[in-house]
Amino acid sequence: GAVVSQHPSWVICKSGTSVKIECRSLDFQATTMFWYRQFPKQSLMLMATSNEGSKATYEQGVEKDKFLINHASLTLSTLTVTSAHPEDSSFYICSAGYSGGAYEQYFGPGTRLTVT
Amino acid sequence: DQQVKQNSPSLSVQEGRISILNCDYTNSMFDYFLWYKKYPAEGPTFLISISSIKDKNEDGRFTVFLNKSAKHLSLHIVPSQPGDSAVYFCAASLPSYTGKLIFGQGTTLQVKP
Numbered sequence: 001g002a003v004v005s006q007h008p009s010w011v012i013c014k015s016g017t018s019v020k021i022e023c024r025s026l027d028f029q030a031t032t033m034f035w036y037r038q039f040p041k042q043s044l045m046l047m048a049t050s051n052e053g054s055k056a057t058y059e060q061g062v063e064k065d066k067f068l069i070n071h072a073s074l075t076l077s078t079l080t081v082t083s084a085h086p087e088d089s090s091f092y093i094c095s096a097g098y099s100g101g102a103y104e105q106y107f108g109p110g111t112r113l114t115v116t
Numbered sequence: 117d118q119q120v121k122q123n124s125p126s127l128s129v130q131e132g133r134i135s136i137l138n139c140d141y142t143n144s145m146f147d148y149f150l151w152y153k154k155y156p157a158e159g160p161t162f163l164i165s166i167s168s169i170k171d172k173n174e175d176g177r178f179t180v181f182l183n184k185s186a187k188h189l190s191l192h193i194v195p196s197q198p199g200d201s202a203v204y205f206c207a208a209s210l211p212s213y214t215g216k217l218i219f220g221q222g223t224t225l226q227v228k229p
Contacts, residue, residue: 032215043205043221044160056149093159097215104150105217107159 002028004096006108013084021079021111023094029074030078030096034105035067038091050077084115119143120208122220128225137223139206142187146208150217151180151191154203163204164191179213196227 003026014089019045023033032051036044050071052058060099066088068080077096081088091112121140129135139149147168150162164187166173166180173180193200203224207217208227 034215034217041222043219046216046218049215076154091157095159103166104162105215106162107152109159110157112157 002096002106004030004094004106004108006094006111008111009109010112010114012114014085014116015085018080018082019084019113021081021092021094021113023077023079023096025075025096025106028096030077031074032097033071033077033096034095035069035077035079036093036095038093038110039071047079050065081113084113086115089113089115118221119146120132120206120220121169122204122206122223124223126222126224126226129196129225131198131227131229132195134199135191135225135227137191137193137204137206138188139191139220141188141189141208141226142186143208143210144187145210146158146218147211148209149180149182149189150207150209151178152205152207152223154205157201166184171193193225197201197226197228198229201225 005024007022016027035047038044047062048058050069052071052074056069071077093108093110097105119142150165151163154160163178164175164178166182171182182189203222205222206220
């Protein structure tokens with residue numbers, strides 16, 4: 001099956017700093033990548049959709065300037081949490097999909113972000 | 117507005133028996149449904165899917181049933197195994213496929229030995 005990796009798997013940072021999370025599709029070219037956020041015991045909340053070479057599409061209520069998404073290649077997307085605050089602490093998961101009618105998304109293992 | 121709902125937050129089943137996880141949706145425009153399995157601190161793993169033009173799809177121990185008139189789908193796991201213990205999410209997609217999936221809240225399945 002398709003493999004998606006995320007790095008780092010966990011990160012602790014101080015308030016006010018920025019954190020970058022990488023999402024890579026290892027064995028396929030991902031035309032679209034998605035970033036989700038999951039709070040404890042809650043569903044996955046889609047934050048944004050990114051297509052290679054174009055600007056990300058953010059869901060309502062997600063701050064574009066705070067959560068910077070870059071999809072520079074067909075195998076890499078990055079999420080940068082800028083000026084992090086403790087309320088940004090969460091589990092961030094990326095997924096990747098490819099065109100051609102495939103609806104399935106393949107998820108990365110997630111990144112646990114803790115802002116102190 | 118929760119368009120995809122999993123009303124049972126948890127389910128406990130004995131090993132070897134059938135596990136039935138349920139999912140309801142409100143948007144009749146959804147044309148594709150998926151089930152994902154998730155362990156703590158890991159990303160979801162795709163399990164099985166079904167197109168809205170079908171009413172059943174089977175893959176090994178997993179079968180998904182779709183009742184469009186009731187806007188209801190279910191995932192059957194037979195026989196259940198302890199390794200099936202995880203959180204199960206159903207998700208739905210719209211025809212104008214942007215890749216966006218709408219997830220339910222998840223059901224935690226515990227399979228007891």
